[in-house]
Amino acid sequence: MYEHSSTHPADSTTPTDHTAAAGGPAEHRRSPFRRAVVRRVLPAVAAAGLGVTGFAGLAHGTPAGPSVGATKLTRDTATTATTVSARTTGAGSVRQAAAGFPTWGTRWVVHATADTGSPAVGMINKTAPGQDRITADYQVDTGRKVCEGSACSTFMAHLTGPVTGFLSVVAVDIPQDRLPGVPVQGGGGQPQPGGSRQEMLNRAATWLTANNGSQVPYSQAKVWKDGYRQDCSGYASMALGLPTPGTNTVGLATDRSITRPIALGELMPGDLLIDAAGDNNNRHVVIFEKWNNEAHSSYTAYEQRGGHGTDHRTLTYGLPGGDAEFKPYRPVTFDD
Structure with missing residues (x-):
């Protein structure tokens, strides 16, 4: 079971927050x-x-x-x-x-x-x-x-x-506008304009160890601590920085504000291979990382798969001799 198309409503009981609403005019920077x-x-x-x-x-x-x-x-x-x-x-x-x-x-x-x-x-x-x-x-x-x-x-x-x-x-009680000594990563719950392919792959890698050192378990019904659904499309949505809880596999393949079709030979790190046919039990999406050889007979990808959870492994989905239902797509955020 790969994919679930339902989404989960946002929590409507958010406590009072001292953080101001985003947006508004820029303020003069104090010392x-x-x-x-x-x-x-x-x-x-x-x-x-x-x-x-x-x-x-x-x-x-x-x-x-x-x-x-x-x-x-x-x-x-x-x-x-x-x-x-x-x-x-x-x-x-x-x-x-x-x-x-x-x-x-x-x-x-x-x-x-x-x-x-x-x-x-x-x-x-x-x-x-x-x-x-x-x-x-x-x-x-x-x-x-x-x-x-x-x-x-x-x-x-x-x-x-x-x-x-x-x-x-x-x-945080610091004078800076960011935490000193802490790495900056793309992602979060909103798309990051100008986010790089490597930032997407970095986000994908976080789920390999996010569960107290283990991979995030697979679920079509649950959401992880970061708010994203724990199935394949929720995982890809997280890596892309799409709004929580993530779109479904059909959305990833058909929404032209998210992806566009490309040729198999054009695949680059962070592109997607998507099987959007059928129902939620056989649709799937994986995140392409790299070709394993010059012949392009296999590649390494990140995926969230049933019975295992987050994985980083060699695949042949969409390649000659592999599952032909998988088609390559490019996230439009990369604009290349």
């Missing part, structure tokens, strides 16, 4: 020092007796309580980066680094994907400012700015703790 002052003083103000409402007002730039200049800066905001694992897959060694950062404020929503409009999967600092520290292994430039007071960023961090999901970088 890093000023930004650090704003982030550090707010928890102290809240601890001094302001309720959450007053605290949120100050966070969004409304004067409340003691002035920023009258507050001493005492918090240590140094980051601690540690390598947590190095796993070997069919693609070679994949190093996953996690860095720890202090947070600030209360009721920061952790989202399913790198999109502040995606469903909430958890919350940090529920009751006390700076109560939680987060660890992050990569960050995504969403291209959509979120601001808190004078602090603005388009980046969201992928958290490995205390909750797994995506958090706006403005929730």
Whole structure:
């Protein structure tokens, strides 16, 4: 069973979030020092007796309580980066680094994907400012700015703790608009303009070890922690950065805003081979990585397959002597 065409509605019970709605006019960039002052003083103000409402007002730039200049800066905001694992897959060694950062404020929503409009999967600092520290292994430039007071960023961090999901970088107590020392990857819950083929393959590789070091299990009914359906088309949608929970195999093959047909000999890394015929029990899609030889008699691909989950292996789908139902397609985001 390869494919399921149904989708899952977004969670309609997302808690109140301190992250502002994306979009709006660009703001004048304050100095890093000023930004650090704003982030550090707010928890102290809240601890001094302001309720959450007053605290949120100050966070969004409304004067409340003691002035920023009258507050001493005492918090240590140094980051601690540690390598947590190095796993070997069919693609070679994949190093996953996690860095720890202090947070600030209360009721920061952790989202399913790198999109502040995606469903909430958890919350940090529920009751006390700076109560939680987060660890992050990569960050995504969403291209959509979120601001808190004078602090603005388009980046969201992928958290490995205390909750797994995506958090706006403005929730972190650092003066920068992105996390220092943490790799930037394409993807998340929204398409990334200008995203490269390698970024797509990098996203595909994350599911090989996303399940506590193992592959994401296959399911036509469930969605993974990042909000994408755990079947083949949900997996390809994740790699492409399409909106969650992902389109189905027929959509990947027929929606010309997503792909266009190409010749077999044109296949390049990140292109798709799709069997869109039949029903959800026999449709399938795989992500082409590379030819295995000059004769083009086989190739290496990423796929999400029934009975196994995420895989990275040699295939012949769509080749002479292989399954002829598979046709090659190029994601239009690559524009080549």
